[in-house]
Amino acid sequence: MSHTEHIESIFRTSPERTAKMMAIVLGICIVGAAIFFGMWDYWTSAPPAAGKMSKAESATSIVPTGKEIPLSLAFVESSDFRTLAFNALPGESNNNPEIHANVGDKIIFDIVNNGKSFHAFGVTKDEEGFGSIISGSEVKSASNPLKPGESGQSQFIPSEEGSYYYICTVPGHREQGMQGKIIVGPKQSTETKTVQPTGVSHNFELNFVESSDFRTLAFNALPGEEGNNPEIRVKAGDAVTIKATNGGKSFHAFGVVTNPEDPNSLVWNSAINSASNPLKPGEFGEVTFTADTPGAYYYICTVPGHSIQGMQGKFTVE
Amino acid sequence: MVLEIQKPRPIWQIMFSTHHTDVGLLYLITSLAGLFMGGALALTIRLELFLPGSQIIADSMTFNRIFTVHGTTLIFLFILPFASAIGNYLIPIMVRYKDMAYPKLNAIAFWMIPPGFALVWLGFADFGWTAYAPYSVISAPGPAADMWIFGLKILGVSSILGAINFIVTILKCKHPDLPLSKIPLLAWAYLTSSLIMIVAMPTFAAALLMLLTDRLGVSGFFNPARGGDPIAYQHLFWFTFHPEVYVLVIPAIGFMYEIIPRFSRKPIFSHGSGVAAFILLSIVSFASWAHHMYATGMSFTEKTVFMVGTLAAVPASAMHVFNFLATMWGGRIRFATPMMWSVGGIALFFSAGAGGVVNTAMPLDFITHDSYWVVGHFHLFVMGTIAFGSFGFLYYIFPYVTGRMYNEKWGNIHFIVSFIGAVMVFFTQHVLGLYGMPRRIFDYPPFPEWVAMNQFASIGAMLLGIGAAIFLVNMIYSAAKGKEANMDDPWGIGGKYYYPYQQKNPHH
Numbered sequence: 037m038s039h040t041e042h043i044e045s046i047f048r049t050s051p052e053r054t055a056k057m058m059a060i061v062l063g064i065c066i067v068g069a070a071i072f073f074g075m076w077d078y079w080t081s082a083p084p085a086a087g088k089m090s091k092a093e094s095a096t097s098i099v100p101t102g103k104e105i106p107l108s109l110a111f112v113e114s115s116d117f118r119t120l121a122f123n124a125l126p127g128e129s130n131n132n133p134e135i136h137a138n139v140g141d142k143i144i145f146d147i148v149n150n151g152k153s154f155h156a157f158g159v160t161k162d163e164e165g166f167g168s169i170i171s172g173s174e175v176k177s178a179s180n181p182l183k184p185g186e187s188g189q190s191q192f193i194p195s196e197e198g199s200y201y202y203i204c205t206v207p208g209h210r211e212q213g214m215q216g217k218i219i220v221g222p223k224q225s226t227e228t229k230t231v232q233p234t235g236v237s238h239n240f241e242l243n244f245v246e247s248s249d250f251r252t253l254a255f256n257a258l259p260g261e262e263g264n265n266p267e268i269r270v271k272a273g274d275a276v277t278i279k280a281t282n283g284g285k286s287f288h289a290f291g292v293v294t295n296p297e298d299p300n301s302l303v304w305n306s307a308i309n310s311a312s313n314p315l316k317p318g319e320f321g322e323v324t325f326t327a328d329t330p331g332a333y334y335y336i337c338t339v340p341g342h343s344i345q346g347m348q349g350k351f352t353v354e
Numbered sequence: 355m356v357l358e359i360q361k362p363r364p365i366w367q368i369m370f371s372t373h374h375t376d377v378g379l380l381y382l383i384t385s386l387a388g389l390f391m392g393g394a395l396a397l398t399i400r401l402e403l404f405l406p407g408s409q410i411i412a413d414s415m416t417f418n419r420i421f422t423v424h425g426t427t428l429i430f431l432f433i434l435p436f437a438s439a440i441g442n443y444l445i446p447i448m449v450r451y452k453d454m455a456y457p458k459l460n461a462i463a464f465w466m467i468p469p470g471f472a473l474v475w476l477g478f479a480d481f482g483w484t485a486y487a488p489y490s491v492i493s494a495p496g497p498a499a500d501m502w503i504f505g506l507k508i509l510g511v512s513s514i515l516g517a518i519n520f521i522v523t524i525l526k527c528k529h530p531d532l533p534l535s536k537i538p539l540l541a542w543a544y545l546t547s548s549l550i551m552i553v554a555m556p557t558f559a560a561a562l563l564m565l566l567t568d569r570l571g572v573s574g575f576f577n578p579a580r581g582g583d584p585i586a587y588q589h590l591f592w593f594t595f596h597p598e599v600y601v602l603v604i605p606a607i608g609f610m611y612e613i614i615p616r617f618s619r620k621p622i623f624s625h626g627s628g629v630a631a632f633i634l635l636s637i638v639s640f641a642s643w644a645h646h647m648y649a650t651g652m653s654f655t656e657k658t659v660f661m662v663g664t665l666a667a668v669p670a671s672a673m674h675v676f677n678f679l680a681t682m683w684g685g686r687i688r689f690a691t692p693m694m695w696s697v698g699g700i701a702l703f704f705s706a707g708a709g710g711v712v713n714t715a716m717p718l719d720f721i722t723h724d725s726y727w728v729v730g731h732f733h734l735f736v737m738g739t740i741a742f743g744s745f746g747f748l749y750y751i752f753p754y755v756t757g758r759m760y761n762e763k764w765g766n767i768h769f770i771v772s773f774i775g776a777v778m779v780f781f782t783q784h785v786l787g788l789y790g791m792p793r794r795i796f797d798y799p800p801f802p803e804w805v806a807m808n809q810f811a812s813i814g815a816m817l818l819g820i821g822a823a824i825f826l827v828n829m830i831y832s833a834a835k836g837k838e839a840n841m842d843d844p845w846g847i848g849g850k851y852y853y854p855y856q857q858k859n860p861h862h
Contacts, residue, residue, distance in 0.1 A: 046757050048756060048757030049756040049758060050362075051835060055834070056365055057365065061387055068472065079498040080415070080419075080480070083493070084494065084496055086569050312580070
């Protein structure tokens with residue numbers, strides 16, 4: 037291996053060289069800091085696509101009844117901190133009050149922390165644990181809780197019948213007693229429908245199709261061909277049966293919406309499958325619903341992005 | 355060996371050189387920039403926790419971003435580049451070759467660090483240096499999180515390239531007269547840590563890609579909403595980063611193997627046991643990753659396997675400690691600054707190891723899991739052992755790099771202040787963990803014990819900060835105007851031990 041040995045004179049660092057190197061390092065840091073602080077809001081401005089999708093999937097179509105149930109709850113603790121509860125300790129009146137509501141009612145929670153520890157509020161369908169809090173119902177969170185004396189507000193619209201629980205979402209507090217029940221009864225229409233069923237029923241068949249490069253999506257035929265995204269016209273009160281077949285190579289799902297770019301604006305339980313459980317290639321599904329309110333609607337593919345790529349047609353109720 | 359190998363050159367010639375000492379210098383400066391920037395974030399965190407409630411940080415999101423970048427910086431932009439810096443300076447000399455095996459690859463590996471540095475620091479992601487799914491997949495706001503993923507990707511590739519270079523240099527380019535068993539223990543440290551790096555790092559590189567596509571919504575490896583498994587990310591992550599802990603600590607032990615015999619004026623007690631312990635550590639490092647995950651619902655059998663695998667690292671670590679002690683025993687020890695850092699590092703290494711044995715016992719782990727105990731344990735290792743070894747070696751190599759001597763008195767003060775500070779912060783954090791304080795919190799209830807211990811720890815952190823300020827001034831001033839070092843024997847130790855800047859071992 038090549039290797040030479042020779043006496044070499046020793047060169048030492050000088051003040052000028054040291055200053056130059058320090059200036060380079062500091063200069064880079066200052067420029068970087070200017071960019072970083074100058075764009076402070078930008079760096080955390082875009083939530084991940086995956087998160088947006090799962091939020092879109094979890095939202096279901098709830099038709100609010102318009103009824104509001106206001107409710108005040110306070111976190112209370114026994115003096116030894118072993119027993120926790122809402123409003124009053126066990127054995128006293130108004131301890132963990134039970135709430136009765138119907139599907140679609142809006143329950144408005146007024147939460148105040150009257151204890152000495154940290155608490156947070158949420159509604160869940162799970163019978164134990166502090167996970168899967170229903171989005172929108174939470175007041176603060178375990179990692180950023182309500183401090184003693186603080187208060188907050190949230191609301192919750194039950195989407196299905198059964199039992200829900202309102203709990204303290206700080207781990208362990210639910211087990212110590214901070215939980216109450218919400219019993220949700222069947223949907224009660226407060227107003228009679230303006231439109232009576234007409235007894236007429238329609239059948240439509242739709243087919244999901246894709247261009248070969250997957251950039252253009254449509255129903256029945258690609259744009260420019262005959263039968264592309266046919267308009268559906270029905271009378272208010274008609275029963276509509278849709279049979280949707282996935283004739284493409286990708287995954288699709290069907291729904292009638294008010295806003296063609298928002299798969300969450302679904303109406304009349306008109307969905308066939310969903311973005312999280314879509315129709316696979318070759319599969320088909322059927323749905324029957326009553327188009328009860330006149331207006332201009334759209335039928336779309338509810339997989340996020342597909343309606344913008346062309347999978348949408350007009351659905352008019354007269 | 356010295357900074358100006360031939361004659362003073364323009365700085366841009368050093369920057370774009372591929373010579374191993376020039377690349378080493380670039381690594382060194384970058385790593386020191388990382389040290390001070392990451393350290394400033396640590397002080398911010400400790401100031402915030404001095405009292406309950408919000409002090410200097412406005413909200414918990416900012417706090418999360420600060421501790422994320424703190425961890426990422428000090429691991430990937432201080433400890434790893436610092437090890438590469440010393441390796442670049444010394445490994446070719448120790449194996450008696452003219453340069454690294456692939457000089458251009460070496461320069462490329464360095465020049466991947468500044469873009470990674472910029473991506474991590476410009477974005478300031480908020481998911482912790484572990485980037486656990488599902489938070490990192492469905493919630494962590496971009497583009498910061500995506501920039502962190504890309505930055506780590508680049509830094510990971512850089513580490514792999516550096517590791518390849520060290521392995522080839524040591525195994526293929528060593529002098530034919532020099533058998534592998536006779537190369538210095540520091541070179542053995544680099545060989546074993548580079549081998550670990552090459553086996554471990556690709557797993558994380560793959561996990562990062564999966565994380566990125568998960569975030570884009572095109573895949574669902576770790577996204578429960580799409581049938582993915584967040585625990586799988588933890589396995590992939592720790593399969594890389596438990597061995598990575600050894601990648602960090604093995605060079606630091608190698609530094610001590612250089613310093614301790616020199617300042618004890620005695621040859622190393624047992625070269626063979628040092629080599630054996632390095633090889634042993636590199637093997638058992640792969641048998642313990644899931645001890646980070648006892649609380650994820652593993653079966654009793656799995657937990658037992660990983661507990662035993664973790665405990666297997668104890669004998670190998672103890673071999674190093676006993677080797678150091680036996681080397682010092684009966685030597686005429688000169689407590690110059692590098693020696694003080696090494697001895698302090700050994701003491702804290704032993705303490706951290708004892709805490710680690712408690713941690714790995716799975717029933718006890720459930721008490722300490724995700725508490726400040728873990729923070730204290732980890733920091734006692736990385737600060738108390740790895741950074742202490744690195745500081746010692748920086749003082750040790752300083753005269754050889756600059757041709758000037760650092761100020762010995764302020765070096766000693768730096769050590770004493772930092773040692774007291776490290777004990778105050780990290781021992782206290784262990785106790786805080788046992789008192790139930792969870793890690794990564796921005797605010798805490800005003801329990802008197804928590805407040806007192808947090809304040810004690812914060813004062814210790816300020817001592818570390820004062821030490822770092824002394825260190826910075828000492829380094830800059832000494833590099834510019836320090837006394838000219840006697841390049842044959844900067845500390846006046848005497849004896850016939852060969853110094854790293856010498857091209858030839860006088861024993862040959």
